[in-house]
């Protein structure tokens with residue numbers, strides 16, 4: 001049995017080395033998620049989108065860093081805050097928007113909406129809006145992978161709120177016992193909706209997976225190079241059959257719990273929000289590394305930004321112009337035929 | 338004092354919203370009985386996502402308005418255990434869709450302990466939750482699952498449709514020595530209605546005639562009462578007089594009032610937002626068919642939510658909820674006009 005590992009806090013810059021090509025790809029992907037989500041917020045505020053959405057802005061480095069460490073065939077499962085995971089695993093902007101607008105070419109034909117985007121073609125087993133449920137789906141997928149010898153790794157993304165669900169502990173126990181190839185990625189944005197996680201979570205987060213003998217790391221989730229390198233190591237061990245691993249990334253959501261959560265001062269301060277945006281922004285951190293140590297010109301970065309904006313706008317145009325599903329679709333897919 | 342709507346004297350009434358009525362009932366009961374407490378996710382400062390409980394924590398403190406981790410099974414269990422030992426918990430399950438996570442505690446424990454103990458133990462607990470689609474919240478945040486609980490002996494189920502009923506039924510629920518599941522239609526929180534200044538309660542198992550008529554009976558629950566009233570208005574325009582009967586609790590069920598109305602009009606449509614298959618409408622229709630068979634001029638018709646997981650896209654979702662137009666058509670058909 002492998003010993004549980006805990007990395008000491010603090011950064012080891014050298015081990016976060018990534019190639020320029022990879023770094024630029026991750027940069028583009030983070031910018032894509034950022035602009036996508038900003039557009040979603042705007043769609044809500046201008047009453048162009050049905051329902052609500054839970055924005056991922058601020059947490060981009062986690063989805064991007066982890067998915068960069070995965071192959072296309074590897075699985076992910078996601079949550080109500082899932083747009084970032086879907087995009088990072090390869091979903092297309094236009095079809096994402098189409099789903100959010102309830103249109104026919106959306107990933108779920110308009111049936112799922114923001115909280116349930118699934119794209120099996122890119123390994124995305126779907127977003128689930130029941131807290132903790134993503135861990136079940138991924139552990140099941142890992143079970144399949146092991147039984148059928150597929151060599152695939154399954155990643156469950158979830159927030160620290162999921163640590164409140166008993167399901168997670170049943171899953172971790174079985175995953176550890178049976179050495180299932182699953183990586184649990186806990187995005188600790190520090191708030192379960194409107195309550196700080198310290199009021200809902202006893203002890204240390206990392207002690208929980210460690211109790212099952214699961215290899216566990218807790219890192220800052222804002223530097224995508226760190227997330228990528230850590231995930232890469234864990235994924236290697238998981239794929240090699242060493243059993244599950246657990247990655248806790250400390251992070252922050254810049255916006256509300258959902259797009260309608262505008263007045264947040266009763267549960268967190270403007271200063272705290274400002275500090276994360278100013279000092280720990282994942283796009284800025286990678287941008288600074290690219291310009292300062294890799295001699296990437298600011299123009300290169302703004303070109304990426306501009307290209308992504310165009311991609312977002314044309315994706316949105318596509319979605320806006322797309323038809324709604326045929327009304328008879330309502331009865332389709334209740335049972336598999 | 339027990340009251341029905343038609344006994345109310347308008348002079349001593351105030352107009353308040355459905356949400357305010359619920360808040361008032363809870364506050365009054367908490368003032369009256371120090372063993373009453375509320376527990377659930379984001380019930381305290383946040384006052385729940387729908388803000389229904391806003392302000393209660395200011396009066397009663399966090400000892401009695403208790404925020405929990407996202408642990409429905411766990412805090413429901415604590416609720417049951419504390420109810421057995423002298424407390425009167427109100428357990429807040431944010432969305433009815435999350436009831437499955439608490440199901441074990443409700444069905445195998447709360448519902449049965451009084452009986453299993455030969456009457457020695459009591460479980461005076463209320464599970465507070467929501468029902469209803471229409472918010473573009475997709476399949477895991479839109480269900481109306483009250484039929485499940487109406488099926489279980491040992492549970493009582495309240496499903497009010499007006500501020501007046503909500504307040505009166507809430508007070509009865511808290512005082513009841515048996516477990517109650519209390520369903521609030523989340524689309525109804527801002528609905529206004531008259532509520533008396535003085536204290537009142539509404540007994541369980543007493544239907545209310547929301548509108549009297551002679552040609553056809555519309556039995557409607559919760560979210561569907563407004564739809565039925567709307568249909569009744571449209572029917573009046575074409576010369577049909579519809580009676581709207583609201584059972585207010587699906588269990589205990591006021592069979593007498595339903596049957597009496599059916600006997601009077603000879604034609605009945607039953608409307609409820611739960612799924613139609615094996616749903617509340619089936620039970621109500623059976624009760625009426627059995628009790629008023631020789632008085633019926635036509636078979637009882639029923640409308641529930643379409644038997645599909647609630648889809649996200651507005652063009653699909655809107656079809657799944659019974660509409661006034663559908664009811665008008667069915668009524669015309671039954672009355673052969």
Ligand SMILES: Cc1ncc(C[n+]2csc(CCOP(=O)(O)OP(=O)(O)O)c2C)c(N)n1
Nearest residue numbers: 081129130131159160161162189191192193
């Ligand atoms: C089982 C369950 N209980 C409650 C909710 C309502 N809810 C939605 S998101 C959320 C908070 C989730 O916090 P966390 O898991 O940390 O994820 P985050 O939203 O911060 O990304 C809650 C309580 C839910 N979706 N599922």
